Amino acid sequence: MQVLRLHNRGNLRLHTEPDPIPRDREVTLRITAVGLCGSDLHWYSHAGIGDAQLSTPLVLGHEFAAVIDNGSKAGKQVAVDPAIPCDHCRYCRNGHPNLCENLVFAGHDTTDGALCEKMTWPQKCLYPLPETLGAIEGAMLEPLGVAIHAVELSHLRKGMRVGIFGCGPIGLLIVQLARLRGARQIIASDVLEHRLEAAQSMGAGKTVAATSDDASAAIWAATNNNGVDIAFEAAGENEAVQAAIHAVRPGGQAMLIGIPATDETIFKASTARRKGLTIKLIRRMQHTYPQAMHLVHKGFVDVKSLVTHRFGLGDFKKAFRAALNREGIKVIIEPNQQAPT
Numbered sequence: 001m002q003v004l005r006l007h008n009r010g011n012l013r014l015h016t017e018p019d020p021i022p023r024d025r026e027v028t029l030r031i032t033a034v035g036l037c038g039s040d041l042h043w044y045s046h047a048g049i050g051d052a053q054l055s056t057p058l059v060l061g062h063e064f065a066a067v068i069d070n071g072s073k074a075g076k077q078v079a080v081d082p083a084i085p086c087d088h089c090r091y092c093r094n095g096h097p098n099l100c101e102n103l104v105f106a107g108h109d110t111t112d113g114a115l116c117e118k119m120t121w122p123q124k125c126l127y128p129l130p131e132t133l134g135a136i137e138g139a140m141l142e143p144l145g146v147a148i149h150a151v152e153l154s155h156l157r158k159g160m161r162v163g164i165f166g167c168g169p170i171g172l173l174i175v176q177l178a179r180l181r182g183a184r185q186i187i188a189s190d191v192l193e194h195r196l197e198a199a200q201s202m203g204a205g206k207t208v209a210a211t212s213d214d215a216s217a218a219i220w221a222a223t224n225n226n227g228v229d230i231a232f233e234a235a236g237e238n239e240a241v242q243a244a245i246h247a248v249r250p251g252g253q254a255m256l257i258g259i260p261a262t263d264e265t266i267f268k269a270s271t272a273r274r275k276g277l278t279i280k281l282i283r284r285m286q287h288t289y290p291q292a293m294h295l296v297h298k299g300f301v302d303v304k305s306l307v308t309h310r311f312g313l314g315d316f317k318k319a320f321r322a323a324l325n326r327e328g329i330k331v332i333i334e335p336n337q338q339a340p341t
């Protein structure tokens with residue numbers, strides 16, 4: 001089978017390797033769709049992310065759907081949770097599997113991810129997809145889960161004003177979730193025009209180009225000088241963090257989701273202190289797969305139109321280039337599709 005491994009900074013290579021053999025309580029999966037995520041791009045560009053460094057050639061990819069290849073459920077389409085919590089540490093026992101002390105995560109550290117034709121994964125991490133959903137939707141449930149987790153932690157309620165800073169897939173999913181929850185006002189900001197257009201089409205009432213000098217003033221004015229109740233930062237850039245903190249009303253909340261390239265989050269202390277802000281950091285997600293699936297299945301959240309690029313595994317260079325250049329919105333690799341010739 002074909003496997004894409006990251007050997008070093010910017011150095012991805014396609015290999016032919018033997019099919020993996022499932023261990024106890026695992027099944028073999030035929031990978032159908034893998035979304036490229038900002039964190040994959042960090043691994044690709046820096047051979048690491050945060051304080052984790054590449055130590056062995058790693059297969060990236062943690063947003064994925066597959067078809068079960070063996071056993072009694074062979075042929076079934078599933079969305080795959082990339083996180084394997086240990087189920088016995090104190091965080092797992094207290095309902096915070098995303099904070100598990102022994103967490104294993106696909107495409108991270110030394111655990112191979114989904115950018116390959118086949119992989120083995122624990123049965124407990126598989127969520128059968130209803131007939132109405134395909135591989136693309138299945139792969140998008142992971143970023144949707146992150147967005148749901150962020151919105152839940154924020155306690156977003158009807159009538160609130162919300163700001164979204166960074167309109168990549170996660171930001172756009174939060175736009176949709178904020179609309180669903182009855183936000184009074186949704187203001188979205190990004191440096192890229194096409195992403196602002198997408199935010200508007202998904203429910204943002206006001207969009208502001210982050211590149212403009214008076215972006216902060218424009219956001220503040222749009223709220224009638226009230227500020228937003230909750231600002232979600234989903235860009236991984238300190239400028240976006242600063243803009244988010246600037247936009248929040250006194251006593252409001254800033255939710256930081258993006259992953260900074262330098263492993264440091266920097267913002268002006270006085271702005272945040274004077275307003276007495278609550279700042280929350282988002283770590284992946286909790287038990288959000290069933291809810292994510294429900295929202296997509298019932299048509300409450302549109303994940304499909306976020307997917308703007310699809311490539312076969314052999315076209316990985318084009319796929320990573322599109323994602324790095326932030327063309328479109330979400331880039332998907334379909335490992336078992338032949339690349340178009």
Ligand SMILES: [Zn+2]
Binds near residue numbers: 038039
């Ligand atoms: Zn991700």
Ligand SMILES: [Zn+2]
Binds near residue numbers: 089
């Ligand atoms: Zn645990």
